[in-house]
Amino acid sequence: xxxxxxxxxxxxxxxxxxxxxxxxxxxxxxxxxxxxxxxxxxxxxxxxxxxxxxxxxxxxxxxxxxxxxxxxxxxxxxxxxxxxxxxxxxxxxxxxxxxxxxxxxxxxxxxxxxxxxxxxxxxxxxxxxxxxxxxxxxxxxxxxxxxxxxxxxxxxxxxxxxxxxxxxxxxxxxxxxxxxxxxxxxxxxxxxxxxxxxxxxxxxxxxxxxxxxxxxxxxxxxxxxxxxxxxxxxxxxxxxxxxxxxxxxxxxxxxxxxxxxxxxxxxxxxxxxxxxxxxxxxxxxxxxxxxxxxxxxxxxxxxxxxxxxxxxxxxxxxxxxxxxxxxxxxxxxxxxxxxxxxxxxxxxxxxxxxxxxxxxxxxxxxxxxxxxxxxxxxxxxxxxxxxxxxxxxxxxxxxxxxxxxxxxxxxxxxxxxxxxxxxxxxxxxxxxxxxxxxxxxxxxxxxxxxxxxxxxxxxxxxxxxxxxxxxxxxxxxxxxxxxxxxxxxxxxxxxxxxxxxxxxxxxxxxxxxxxxxxxxxxxxxxxxxxxxxxxxxxxxxxxxxxxxxxxxxxxxxxxxxxxxxxxxxxxxxxxxxxxxxxxxxxxxxxxxxxxxxxxxxxxxxxxxxxxxxxxxxxxxxxxxxxxxx
Amino acid sequence: xxxxxxxxxxxxxxxxxxxxxxxxxxxxxxxxxxxxxxxxxxxxxxxxxxxxxxxxxxxxxxxxxxxxxxxxxxxxxxxxxxxxxxxxxxxxxxxxxxxxxxxxxxxxxxxxxxxxxxxxxxxxxxxxxxxxxxxxxxxxxxxxxxxxxxxxxxxxxxxxxxxxxxxxxxxxxxxxxxxxxxxxxxxxxxxxxxxxxxxxxxxxxxxxxxxxxxxxx
Numbered sequence: 094x095x096x097x098x099x100x101x102x103x104x105x106x107x108x109x110x111x112x113x114x115x116x117x118x119x120x121x122x123x124x125x126x127x128x129x130x131x132x133x134x135x136x137x138x139x140x141x142x143x144x145x146x147x148x149x150x151x152x153x154x155x156x157x158x159x160x161x162x163x164x165x166x167x168x169x170x171x172x173x174x175x176x177x178x179x180x181x182x183x184x185x186x187x188x189x190x191x192x193x194x195x196x197x198x199x200x201x202x203x204x205x206x207x208x209x210x211x212x213x214x215x216x217x218x219x220x221x222x223x224x225x226x227x228x229x230x231x232x233x234x235x236x237x238x239x240x241x242x243x244x245x246x247x248x249x250x251x252x253x254x255x256x257x258x259x260x261x262x263x264x265x266x267x268x269x270x271x272x273x274x275x276x277x278x279x280x281x282x283x284x285x286x287x288x289x290x291x292x293x294x295x296x297x298x299x300x301x302x303x304x305x306x307x308x309x310x311x312x313x314x315x316x317x318x319x320x321x322x323x324x325x326x327x328x329x330x331x332x333x334x335x336x337x338x339x340x341x342x343x344x345x346x347x348x349x350x351x352x353x354x355x356x357x358x359x360x361x362x363x364x365x366x367x368x369x370x371x372x373x374x375x376x377x378x379x380x381x382x383x384x385x386x387x388x389x390x391x392x393x394x395x396x397x398x399x400x401x402x403x404x405x406x407x408x409x410x411x412x413x414x415x416x417x418x419x420x421x422x423x424x425x426x427x428x429x430x431x432x433x434x435x436x437x438x439x440x441x442x443x444x445x446x447x448x449x450x451x452x453x454x455x456x457x458x459x460x461x462x463x464x465x466x467x468x469x470x471x472x473x474x475x476x477x478x479x480x481x482x483x484x485x486x487x488x489x490x491x492x493x494x495x496x497x498x499x500x501x502x503x504x505x506x507x508x509x510x511x512x513x514x515x516x517x518x519x520x521x522x523x524x525x526x527x528x529x530x531x532x533x534x535x536x537x538x539x540x541x542x543x544x545x546x547x548x549x550x551x552x553x554x555x556x557x558x559x560x561x562x563x564x565x566x567x568x569x570x571x572x573x574x575x576x577x578x579x580x581x582x583x584x585x586x587x588x589x590x591x592x593x594x595x596x597x598x599x600x601x602x603x604x605x606x607x608x609x610x611x612x613x614x615x616x617x618x619x620x621x622x623x624x625x626x627x628x629x630x631x632x633x634x635x636x637x638x639x640x641x642x643x644x645x646x647x648x649x650x651x652x653x654x655x656x657x658x659x660x661x662x663x664x665x666x667x668x669x670x671x672x673x674x675x676x677x678x679x680x681x682x683x684x685x686x687x688x689x690x691x692x693x694x695x696x697x698x699x700x701x702x703x704x705x706x707x708x709x710x711x712x713x714x715x716x717x718x719x720x721x722x
Numbered sequence: 723x724x725x726x727x728x729x730x731x732x733x734x735x736x737x738x739x740x741x742x743x744x745x746x747x748x749x750x751x752x753x754x755x756x757x758x759x760x761x762x763x764x765x766x767x768x769x770x771x772x773x774x775x776x777x778x779x780x781x782x783x784x785x786x787x788x789x790x791x792x793x794x795x796x797x798x799x800x801x802x803x804x805x806x807x808x809x810x811x812x813x814x815x816x817x818x819x820x821x822x823x824x825x826x827x828x829x830x831x832x833x834x835x836x837x838x839x840x841x842x843x844x845x846x847x848x849x850x851x852x853x854x855x856x857x858x859x860x861x862x863x864x865x866x867x868x869x870x871x872x873x874x875x876x877x878x879x880x881x882x883x884x885x886x887x888x889x890x891x892x893x894x895x896x897x898x899x900x901x902x903x904x905x906x907x908x909x910x911x912x913x914x915x916x917x918x919x920x921x922x923x924x925x926x927x928x929x930x931x932x933x934x935x936x937x938x939x
Binding site for chain 2: 142143145168169266268270302303653654655656658661667669674
């Protein structure tokens with residue numbers, strides 16, 4: 094803070110006490126410590142410095158009066174919040190300021206005088222204004238003056254030690270910075286992202302002067318409650334002095350939100366209780382639930398809805414944004430789902446889909462059979478081991494036959510099932526997409542089975558080959574030491590080992606080819622499912638409310654400020670206009686992203702290739718709570 | 723008070739440096755980049771259309787020609803709005819901070835403001851850029867953890883890329899204002915910074931520092 098608190102800390106004393114320490118040579122030592130209201134603090138500004146006065150644009154055309162605001166000594170800047178008009182009684186002004194100070198914890202004081210006049214001032218007015226400085230003691234005392242109808246401003250900031258020694262007063266240069274009070278009040282500063290090797294807590298230390306201005310204006314809502322139609326003793330001018338604006342719809346929504354939230358929260362808690370009941374935790378059902386992405390998506394949505402309609406108020410602006418984002422995301426989801434539903438029903442696509450499903454499944458099975466026949470012959474001119482080829486081929490063909498029978502068994506019920514599934518689209522587009530992904534997974538179950546068979550066979554073969562290769566060279570794998578050691582084998586061990594090794598090597602191309610074909614098919618299915626999941630994730634996590642806010646009310650999300658120098662005449666103080674620099678869209682998405690299920694591929698490309706080479710099974714995404722197969 | 727000087731950038735194009743002196747504590751530099759020339763625009767358009775016409779003679783599909791026109795128009799709009807910078811402005815306000823604005827050819831402006839409390843110093847640094855060694859002006863930001871350390875280097879005038887003579891002009895004026903700001907700063911560390919300025923060679927990223935040494939000569 095200022096000199097006072099640093100001095101107290103140095104002396105090791107907790108309470109504020111009179112400290113006289115050797116600070117910078119030209120600092121005025123502070124004889125009496127002041128409370129957190131930074132009203133009178135002569136020690137922080139030195140003559141010859143430029144003081145900054147933040148002045149609201151709405152007060153630029155107000156009548157003459159007193160300036161009320163907060164003085165920030167560390168940045169030697171004064172933030173003007175409102176103008177008190179004549180006539181007033183100083184006691185009542187001080188009472189009002191004390192009330193505001195208590196309500197908002199902001200050190201609001203009288204900073205100086207404001208004069209908006211037609212021509213050059215009369216002498217008496219000048220003395221009267223200076224006399225006010227004696228009543229409201231504040232150092233430095235600002236005197237801002239503007240000629241009506243012109244752009245010429247004049248500012249003076251005086252430090253006087255009292256009427257007894259006017260010669261000791263010094264004047265400082267003042268820089269005027271205009272700001273739009275309403276925008277600064279409503280906006281929220283986002284400090285720049287911390288560097289990766291720093292902790293997040295450090296950035297708040299460097300938040301600095303402009304954050305103090307934003308903070309002051311945001312916390313002084315109590316000052317802006319009274320407008321010029323109030324019959325109070327003190328007349329104020331600020332951004333709301335023409336009367337508070339509100340929308341009837343917004344007020345009605347706020348009033349209705351209480352009971353609606355309560356009702357919906359009860360309903361949602363009933364649903365959560367029902368879904369958490371013991372029946373669903375039994376083994377077959379819990380296994381199925383964990384595999385289906387639809388259940389995951391429904392659970393995610395239930396959690397989000399519970400958060401939105403919880404009766405606890407949001408503690409921080411970030412939480413409020415998150416709730417709003419979730420609500421908009423759910424609404425958009427439901428709207429898209431209803432659009433999909435109406436499109437499906439209008440064209441009677443469900444019936445067509447049901448009719449087309451069986452022939453498509455038949456076609457896929459036929460293509461697979463052709464593929465297997467090709468593999469059983471001489472695929473791509475390669476010569477396979479006849480016996481193993483026939484065995485594997487017939488094994489897989491039998492599976493396809495089973496699968497086709499199963500599909501034909503299901504065919505009368507397909508249309509009903511699809512119709513009910515289509516209805517679920519009114520729960521949201523994401524649910525419909527998850528169901529689509531699950532249907533694809535179920536329809537290609539046979540490909541998954543073939544992949545597992547081929548991968549296991551190939552994996553066994555590779556392990557066998559590597560172990561026998563070590564035997565061939567006279568080494569073995571030491572499980573205890575986790576390394577390869579030399580070993581002396583008996584002759585018959587070597588003989589059988591080499592024989593088996595040769596057999597496995599000559600059977601390798603067949604197995605490898607089957608493995609390759611089915612892995613490619615499986616990867617294709619996984620890619621399609623992955624795309625669907627990506628789309629679902631996108632809808633789940635995009636912060637639409639924040640993006641809309643950035644588009645329509647860019648001042649609400651501020652990355653910083655920008656300054657513009659207004660017309661300048663020599664001899665007049667420098668005037669700047671402070672505007673809000675909105676957050677770029679990429680940072681909006683990055684900061685306000687909603688958390689998703691986290692179903693992202695955990696492998697890098699290198700580990701994926703390694704797994705493919707050694708025949709280990711790939712699970713492209715793991716959902717929460719899944720265990721290794 | 724305004725004056726204009728003409729310089730050149732590292733490739734030889736003409737730059738115009740406009741300096742506006744508002745007050746002893748407020749200074750603005752505006753560096754205008756070379757404009758987009760009719761010759762380059764015509765060349766690009768002709769290339770794209772010739773390629774489209776060549777494709778059209780192969781495929782006999784008129785959509786290619788319409789697509790080429792769309793691509794040219796959208797590409798030009800995108801280039802003017804997102805890539806081509808018209809002028810870059812540096813505004814230094816004593817005790818407030820330093821603001822850099824880039825104005826694109828379509829009128830869009832992108833502004834960054836750095837508060838004076840975060841600014842350690844403004845220096846000229848050397849860098850290896852493609853096959854050249856160039857000078858560039860940059861702002862050194864303070865490290866919140868270590869008071870005399872540097873956490874980040876923010877380069878200025880990255881699109882205009884002026885040569886050393888232009889940079890020296892800007893550098894001198896910046897240093898005047900920064901020195902004035904440090905002298906009247908309220909923090910007691912202000913005095914220490916001027917003394918330890920010469921110790922900062924150890925923090926150089928790459929190349930030499932053009933620093934107080936130059937003024938002392």
